Amino acid sequence: YNLFKSDDAYYVYSASEWLEEMNKMINMVIVILTGIASISLLVGGIGIMNIMLVSVTERTKEIGIRKAMGAKERVILAATTSALGGALGIVLGYIVSMAANRVLPMFTDGMDITVSPSFDSIVVAFGISAGIGVLFGYLPAKRAAKLNPIDALRYD
Numbered sequence: 001y002n003l004f005k006s007d008d009a010y011y012v013y014s015a016s017e018w019l020e021e022m023n024k025m026i027n028m029v030i031v032i033l034t035g036i037a038s039i040s041l042l043v044g045g046i047g048i049m050n051i052m053l054v055s056v057t058e059r060t061k062e063i064g065i066r067k068a069m070g071a072k073e074r075v076i077l078a079a080t081t082s083a084l085g086g087a088l089g090i091v092l093g094y095i096v097s098m099a100a101n102r103v104l105p106m107f108t109d110g111m112d113i114t115v116s117p118s119f120d121s122i123v124v125a126f127g128i129s130a131g132i133g134v135l136f137g138y139l140p141a142k143r144a145a146k147l148n149p150i151d152a153l154r155y156d
Contacts, residue, residue, distance in 0.1 A: 045128065049136040056141050063144040064152020086129030093117045093125075 100115040144152060 041128065045132050048132055052133070052136045056136075056144065060144045060147070060152050063141070064147060064149050064154075067145070067147070067152060068149040085133075086126040089129065090117075090122055090126060093122070 094117065097115045097117055101113075104113050104115065
């Protein structure tokens, strides 16, 4: 009794073919995860931009009070929170990767997996964080800091 009703029903895979197929699947998963991460970063960046823009715009009156009290423009523009947030993100990324390096061996049988953020990803993430801060925090704050104190106090 022949289950496949043919004498040519057998196919032999070599290990290199299996490896090639697995590499194709892993590369596809990497591309998909990169796309998802990019979309998440974009959506998060838009949210951060809106919050920073609104908070700086709402503080125009406060900036006017500070200017009326004699604050210089450089004092008003001194806080750059996004760069600090980017630095904290880098530190948190290293802490999570160290924790993952200790936890993952418990779940993998004999596989040696090392998790570490790449230098390129650190530079890109920090650059985006600082860029969002400068573009949507610094520029409105600079605009408000250049206002005449009377105009800033009248702002609603």
